[in-house]
Amino acid sequence: MITGEDIHKSFGDLEVLKGIDLHVEPQEVVVLVGVSGSGKSTLLRCFNFLEMINSGKIIIDGKEINPKKDNLSEIRAEVGMVFQHFNLFPHKTVLENVMEAPVVVKKEKKEIAQKKGLELLDKVGLGDKADVYPSKLSGGQKQRVAIARALAMEPKVLLFDEPTSALDPELVGEVLQVMKQLAEEGMTMVVVTHEMSFAREVADRVIMLDKGRIIESADPVTFFENPSHERTKQFIQMVK
Amino acid sequence: MERIQTIFAIFLDTWPGFLEAVVITLELTAVSVVLGTLLGLIFALMKISKSKIFQGIANFYITVIRGTPLIVQIMFLYFGITEIVVLDAFWAGSIALGVHNGAYIAEIFRGAIQGIDYGQTEASRALGMTNSQTMRRIVFPQALRRSIPPLGNQFIITLKDSSLVYLIGVSELFAIATREAAASFKQFETYIVVGAYYLALVLIFSYLLKWYENRLDVDKA
Numbered sequence: 316m317i318t319g320e321d322i323h324k325s326f327g328d329l330e331v332l333k334g335i336d337l338h339v340e341p342q343e344v345v346v347l348v349g350v351s352g353s354g355k356s357t358l359l360r361c362f363n364f365l366e367m368i369n370s371g372k373i374i375i376d377g378k379e380i381n382p383k384k385d386n387l388s389e390i391r392a393e394v395g396m397v398f399q400h401f402n403l404f405p406h407k408t409v410l411e412n413v414m415e416a417p418v419v420v421k422k423e424k425k426e427i428a429q430k431k432g433l434e435l436l437d438k439v440g441l442g443d444k445a446d447v448y449p450s451k452l453s454g455g456q457k458q459r460v461a462i463a464r465a466l467a468m469e470p471k472v473l474l475f476d477e478p479t480s481a482l483d484p485e486l487v488g489e490v491l492q493v494m495k496q497l498a499e500e501g502m503t504m505v506v507v508t509h510e511m512s513f514a515r516e517v518a519d520r521v522i523m524l525d526k527g528r529i530i531e532s533a534d535p536v537t538f539f540e541n542p543s544h545e546r547t548k549q550f551i552q553m554v555k
Numbered sequence: 556m557e558r559i560q561t562i563f564a565i566f567l568d569t570w571p572g573f574l575e576a577v578v579i580t581l582e583l584t585a586v587s588v589v590l591g592t593l594l595g596l597i598f599a600l601m602k603i604s605k606s607k608i609f610q611g612i613a614n615f616y617i618t619v620i621r622g623t624p625l626i627v628q629i630m631f632l633y634f635g636i637t638e639i640v641v642l643d644a645f646w647a648g649s650i651a652l653g654v655h656n657g658a659y660i661a662e663i664f665r666g667a668i669q670g671i672d673y674g675q676t677e678a679s680r681a682l683g684m685t686n687s688q689t690m691r692r693i694v695f696p697q698a699l700r701r702s703i704p705p706l707g708n709q710f711i712i713t714l715k716d717s718s719l720v721y722l723i724g725v726s727e728l729f730a731i732a733t734r735e736a737a738a739s740f741k742q743f744e745t746y747i748v749v750g751a752y753y754l755a756l757v758l759i760f761s762y763l764l765k766w767y768e769n770r771l772d773v774d775k776a
Contacts (some may be wrong), residue, residue: 465682
């Protein structure tokens with residue numbers, strides 16, 4: 316569904332990604348882990364071109380993307396993203412947040428977008444909050460709205476960039492629950508997270524990034540019980 | 556005591572003329588506020604654009620306007636424009652005030668736009684919105700909301716600065732005051748009266764602005 320080949324990315328002199336090869340199958344859930352600065356968020360952001368890669372290839376749904384020629388807006392519309400800090404639109408209601416992109420980008424009719432928006436809000440358990448503004452919501456509720464907003468575009472892949480890192484501990488569960496449900500429904504997902512329980516339970520594959528390279532890629536059982544790389548062992552010890 | 560009586564007498568004598576002048580002052584302010592906001596928006600967008608040429612033009616405009624006295628700009632525009640097109644003093648004055656305001660309002664808008672969390676732009680892009688959709692629908696509406704207090708402040712300054720166009724012969728509030736003062740020889744009292752008119756206008760406007768800001772807060776805080 317989404318493939319990165321030999322991705323290199325530098326910020327100035329600092330090379331953050333040093334040749335990443337990653338192929339995500341349709342309906343696969345891939346969890347990226349690693350210490351901060353390992354490049355996992357940057358990799359995620361390269362997949363929807365919020366960061367431009369310096370070299371390598373990104374292939375989405377069989378089509379290699381040329382960021383100079385292709386319409387990036389159209390590509391981004393097919394790759395959803397959920398951010399650590401939610402980034403809901405504070406001047407729009409919850410429902411308007413969810414309807415915004417379908418109406419503006421896909422030119423969906425308002426009534427249709429509204430109906431679909433309400434269904435999505437029901438799905439994330441926030442049907443009763445449609446008309447409130449985001450500032451009235453808890454962090455967990457905000458993130459669930461952000462997920463509904465991303466889903467409204469019916470993306471082929473959904474990227475999660477530390478979706479629970481900004482949440483109070485008691486609110487993490489409700490967001491993970493929604494993500495788990497999406498995974499079960501067959502959504503293709505790439506998730507950067509520190510929630511090892513989520514990786515264990517939901518991931519098809521766990522990938523460890525270290526200093527801009529993939530050093531471990533395995534199913535969760537192998538990853539956690541029998542990792543091959545010394546750094547992975549240390550990391551698992553650390554987050555236990 | 557006698558002076559206070561004189562002030563009242565002057566007020567009672569002159570209010571019909573002053574009221575007409577108040578209308579002209581408000582018209583001047585309204586035209587220049589609209590023009591200034593429009594110019595401010597255009598130059599703010601130019602300043603934050605990626606084009607070096609646009610940035611250069613915007614910087615030039617803002618630097619020149621902010622670096623020269625308003626009164627010089629009024630004279631320059633009045634005598635400059637009227638050499639090219641026939642324009643009465645009211646419109647020349649309004650345009651001068653508007654162009655002057657535009658530079659300050661451009662900086663208000665630029666600051667507000669750049670003050671919006673970059674996450675808003677990233678979220679919009681990630682949803683497939685183009686740069687212009689992101690600006691129009693997400694960033695600018697939020698920036699506008701934040702601009703309202705400084706814009707209101709700028710509008711009050713404009714209202715007071717509009718008195719300067721009496722120099723090119725617009726019969727606004729201050730011009731009438733100078734005439735009344737000269738006719739009655741009661742300089743001090745007349746300027747107190749005109750000061751009171753300006754103060755009243757500013758207070759009314761400030762009150763309306765506060766009311767509007769509060770309403771916005773209640774809606775969407």
